[in-house]
Amino acid sequence: xxxxxxxxxxxxxxxxxxxxxxxxxxxxxxxxxxxxxxxxxxxxxxxxxxxxxxxxxxxxxxxxxxxxxxxxxxxxxxxxxxxxxxxxxxxxxxxxxxxxxxxxxxxxxxxxxxxxxxxxxxxxxxxxxxxxxxxxxxxxxxxxxxxxxxxxxxxxxxxxxxxxxxxxxxxxxxxxxxxxxxxxxxxxxxxxxxxxxxxxxxxxxxxxxxx
Numbered sequence: 520x521x522x523x524x525x526x527x528x529x530x531x532x533x534x535x536x537x538x539x540x541x542x543x544x545x546x547x548x549x550x551x552x553x554x555x556x557x558x559x560x561x562x563x564x565x566x567x568x569x570x571x572x573x574x575x576x577x578x579x580x581x582x583x584x585x586x587x588x589x590x591x592x593x594x595x596x597x598x599x600x601x602x603x604x605x606x607x608x609x610x611x612x613x614x615x616x617x618x619x620x621x622x623x624x625x626x627x628x629x630x631x632x633x634x635x636x637x638x639x640x641x642x643x644x645x646x647x648x649x650x651x652x653x654x655x656x657x658x659x660x661x662x663x664x665x666x667x668x669x670x671x672x673x674x675x676x677x678x679x680x681x682x683x684x685x686x687x688x689x690x691x692x693x694x695x696x697x698x699x700x701x702x703x704x705x706x707x708x709x710x711x712x713x714x715x716x717x718x719x720x721x722x723x724x725x726x727x728x729x730x
Contacts, residue, residue: 522552524660525607527645529638534566535573545574549582551710552664556587560604563592610652614644622677636677639705643676646707671707671714672729678704682716682726690724704729 526548530541549557559574561567571590578585618640623630630636649660650669661669674680681699685691692698702716702724713725 522660522663523654524552524649524664525611525645527611527641529641534564535570539573539577541570542574542577546577546581547710549578549585553584555584557585557589559588559590561590561592568592610648611641611644614647615640618644618647618676621675625675625677636705640676643706646709647673671712674704674729676704676706680704680714680716680729682714682724683728684726699730 528541528544530536530544531538535542545559557578559571561571575588575590578588619630619637622636622640650673651659653659654663656663659668680702682702683699684697700718702718704714705717705723706715707713708715708725711725713727714729715723715725716729718724
C-alpha cells in the first residue's frame with residue numbers, strides 16, 4: 520500500500536476460521552488505514568483464497584469508505600511477484616529476533632518459541648518498523664497513514680512500568696487507594712492509542728499514561 524505500513528498478528532489457523540478472527544482483523548486494519556480503493560493480494564493456496572473471500576464480504580458490509588474493492592492472486596509458484604510482502608516479512612522477522620534476543624539478555628534466560636510471551640512480541644516488532652523506518656520521502660509508515668508522527672513513548676518490550684488506573688468505571692480505584700499500578704509492558708494498541716500491559720494478577724489491561 521502507499522503508506523508502506525506493515526501489520527503482523529498471531530492467528531489461530533491458516534486461512535479463514537470459524538469465528539472470523541482473521542477476517543475481522545483485516546477489516547480493522549483497513550478501517551484504520553482509511554483507504555477507499557483496495558486490492559487484496561494473496562497466493563493461490565485454497566485456505567488463503569477462502570480467507571480473502573470472507574474478508575472481502577465483511578469489508579463490503581462494514582467499511583463505509585471502501586468504494587472500489589477487488590482481489591488479485593500471484594502466479595503459481597512465484598513468491599517474488601509479491602515482493603513488497605516478502606520484504607515486509609523479512610523486516611518483521613529481523614526486528615522480532617532482535618526484541619527476543621534483547622529480552623533474553625535482560626532476564627538471562629532462553630525463551631522457547633512455544634512460551635506464552637512469544638506471540639506478544641509480534642505486534643511491537645511491526646510498530647517499531649512503522650514508527651521508526653523512514654522512506655525516501657522522509658516519512659514513516661505511521662505518518663503516511665495517519666498524517667502525523669507517532670507521539671507515544673517507545674519503551675522496551677517486557678519492561679516494568681507503572682500505569683495509571685482509570686478515573687471512572689468498575690476498575691477505578693477508591694478515593695484513598697493508589698492511582699497507579701505496576702505491570703509489564705507487552706505492546707501498544709494502535710487502534711485505541713493505549714499501552715498494553717500484563718498485570719501482576721496475570722491479566723491484560725490498557726492505559727493511556729505510563730511511567
